[in-house]
Amino acid sequence: MIRAIGFQNAKVHYSLGMLLLMISSVATAMQPMFVGQITEAFAGQKPVVVTTVLFLLAVFVVDALGTAGSKLVMGIASERFVFNVRNSVARRILHTNHRSFQSFDKGDLNNRVVEDIPAIQRPYFTTYPELLGAAIVALLCFIGMVFTSWTLALVLIAVLTAFGALLLIVLRSIRTAAETSRVAESAYSSRLYELLYNFVPVKSLGAENWVLRALNRRAESSRVNGVRLVGVSSLILPIINMATQVSLVGVLLLGGVQIGNEDLTPAALATFFLYLVYMISPLVTLGLSLGELREAAASHARLQVIYETLPEDETQPQYRFSSGGPGATFRSHNLAYRYQGGERVAIPDISIEGPGIYCLVGSNGAGKSTLFLLMNGLHVPTEGSLSWNGKRIHEGLSSDLRRFVYLMPQSRDVLSTTVRDNILMGAVIEDAEIFALAFRLGVSNFLEGLPDGLDTQIGHEGVELSGGQKQLLYVFHALLLRPPVILLDEFASNLDRDSKAAISDALTELATESLIIVITHDKELLTRFPRHITLG
Numbered sequence: 082m083i084r085a086i087g088f089q090n091a092k093v094h095y096s097l098g099m100l101l102l103m104i105s106s107v108a109t110a111m112q113p114m115f116v117g118q119i120t121e122a123f124a125g126q127k128p129v130v131v132t133t134v135l136f137l138l139a140v141f142v143v144d145a146l147g148t149a150g151s152k153l154v155m156g157i158a159s160e161r162f163v164f165n166v167r168n169s170v171a172r173r174i175l176h177t178n179h180r181s182f183q184s185f186d187k188g189d190l191n192n193r194v195v196e197d198i199p200a201i202q203r204p205y206f207t208t209y210p211e212l213l214g215a216a217i218v219a220l221l222c223f224i225g226m227v228f229t230s231w232t233l234a235l236v237l238i239a240v241l242t243a244f245g246a247l248l249l250i251v252l253r254s255i256r257t258a259a260e261t262s263r264v265a266e267s268a269y270s271s272r273l274y275e276l277l278y279n280f281v282p283v284k285s286l287g288a289e290n291w292v293l294r295a296l297n298r299r300a301e302s303s304r305v306n307g308v309r310l311v312g313v314s315s316l317i318l319p320i321i322n323m324a325t326q327v328s329l330v331g332v333l334l335l336g337g338v339q340i341g342n343e344d345l346t347p348a349a350l351a352t353f354f355l356y357l358v359y360m361i362s363p364l365v366t367l368g369l370s371l372g373e374l375r376e377a378a379a380s381h382a383r384l385q386v387i388y389e390t391l392p393e394d395e396t397q398p399q400y401r402f403s404s405g406g407p408g409a410t411f412r413s414h415n416l417a418y419r420y421q422g423g424e425r426v427a428i429p430d431i432s433i434e435g436p437g438i439y440c441l442v443g444s445n446g447a448g449k450s451t452l453f454l455l456m457n458g459l460h461v462p463t464e465g466s467l468s469w470n471g472k473r474i475h476e477g478l479s480s481d482l483r484r485f486v487y488l489m490p491q492s493r494d495v496l497s498t499t500v501r502d503n504i505l506m507g508a509v510i511e512d513a514e515i516f517a518l519a520f521r522l523g524v525s526n527f528l529e530g531l532p533d534g535l536d537t538q539i540g541h542e543g544v545e546l547s548g549g550q551k552q553l554l555y556v557f558h559a560l561l562l563r564p565p566v567i568l569l570d571e572f573a574s575n576l577d578r579d580s581k582a583a584i585s586d587a588l589t590e591l592a593t594e595s596l597i598i599v600i601t602h603d604k605e606l607l608t609r610f611p612r613h614i615t616l617g
């Protein structure tokens with residue numbers, strides 16, 4: 082499946098690359114034959130045939146051009162492969178349901194996309210072509226050897242079979258070592274992610290050394306596993322070296338004996354030896370490539386897990402929510418949600434009639450944020466039921482439901498893009514409407530003071546916004562889109578008095594047609610919006 086995704090629009094380049102590679106490999110394997118003929122002419126003190134020399138030069142050129150051309154088109158195809166798979170995995174991650182997404186560690190997920198995808202393209206674009214080229218050269222050289230001296234060729238087979246068996250045992254251990262090494266690297270990446278995210282608290286608590294020690298422990302585990310992998314992989318080359326040395330010595334000794342017995346001519350031994358030398362480099366490539374294949378298999382398995390454990394979210398909801406005029410109604414019955422860690426959050430039976438504004442209150446951990454996630458379908462109830470406008474919510478409805486119920490979560494950050502993109506998040510709304518809203522909220526100065534207006538870049542390459550300015554942008558989205566239901570989790574915690582009052586006015590106006598539920602601990606807002614729903 083991953084292979085089919087990766088090869089979209091890359092097959093033509095790939096096939097051309099393979100063809101060029103095969104041509105250059107045949108050209109390589111023909112060289113000993115021509116060199117052998119020239120050597121025999123020298124040895125027999127006969128004139129060298131010009132066409133043989135010309136053929137030798139021609140195969141040199143074809144070899145060089147074929148190798149370079151093949152590398153180029155394969156490179157183009159491999160970049161396309163990585164691009165395709167990255168897009169597909171990112172799509173799967175963003176389209177999966179919330180519960181499956183939560184089961185993944187974010188650093189680990191990042192590591193799989195950034196590291197494992199380039200790792201899995203290697204077999205197709207480097208290893209298999211190398212294997213094919215090596216196999217063609219080795220096979221043709223071997224045929225040449227059989228025709229030169231079949232007894233020496235038999236000895237060679239015996240030696241290579243013995244060392245081949247040894248190689249297989251090593252290759253099996255490489256796959257296991259590669260898997261544990263990738264897991265350790267991901268664990269390091271996850272920890273690093275968390276710590277970078279918490280840079281400010283770490284610095285202000287003076288916890289740099291404590292954090293470094295935690296990071297070092299993961300780095301140490303990654304190092305130990307890396308060493309283990311390098312350790313097993315490093316056995317490949319000595320095995321191949323030994324195999325070639327034993328082959329070379331064996332052929333020379335046995336060939337010498339055969340020459341003594343007049344079963345073989347010195348020129349034939351020279352040609353056989355030449356074939357063997359030409360065969361050695363492909364054999365080394367073959368051994369090393371097989372090792373790389375085992376490492377890539379480990380990465381492939383990690384990516385496969387993403388496709389298997391992140392199901393694609395529903396694309397065609399069977400039921401379309403519509404506000405059907407003002408007044409969304411919500412009901413819950415025996416509702417509970419159990420987190421994967423085992424925490425069970427029970428929600429009392431609730432009945433809410435829109436439009437209007439309600440405050441959702443309760444102590445820390447009472448389940449307010451959990452209820453919001455259930456209300457907009459990101460969490461699917463593990464017990465009981467909930468319904469909007471009499472329609473019971475189940476998993477298949479969630480994507481349509483989220484267009485009906487807008488949720489602004491408690492923890493959110495701006496994206497490194499323009500102010501306009503951060504406000505709209507893909508929605509199509511005229512700039513004039515954004516400025517009109519800013520004017521109504523009394524925050525025009527904020528938007529007009531930005532260096533490039535709505536095109537101002539936010540993030541490390543642009544301006545930094547204050548916590549309150551960020552919250553303004555998040556609330557803008559809801560006020561502009563005016564969805565039938567709006568859930569705001571602590572929307573005002575960083576807003577100044579004036580902004581809070583202006584947004585509250587705007588929400589009150591919006592609440593004539595929409596149902597707005599606000600999670601807040603703010604006394605002013607609790608007084609202003611007197612209808613409360615209490616949890617816990």
Ligand SMILES: Nc1ncnc2c1ncn2[C@@H]1O[C@H](COP(=O)(O)OP(=O)(O)OP(=O)(O)O)[C@@H](O)[C@H]1O
Nearest residue numbers: 420421422424426444445446447448449450451452
């Ligand atoms: N991702 C999670 N995995 C496991 N348990 C969770 C998760 N998120 C919340 N919980 C648990 O669910 C319970 C309810 O949490 P929730 O965030 O809904 O409370 P809350 O009322 O919004 O709290 P607060 O006012 O502090 O934001 C808590 O006991 C919390 O530990």
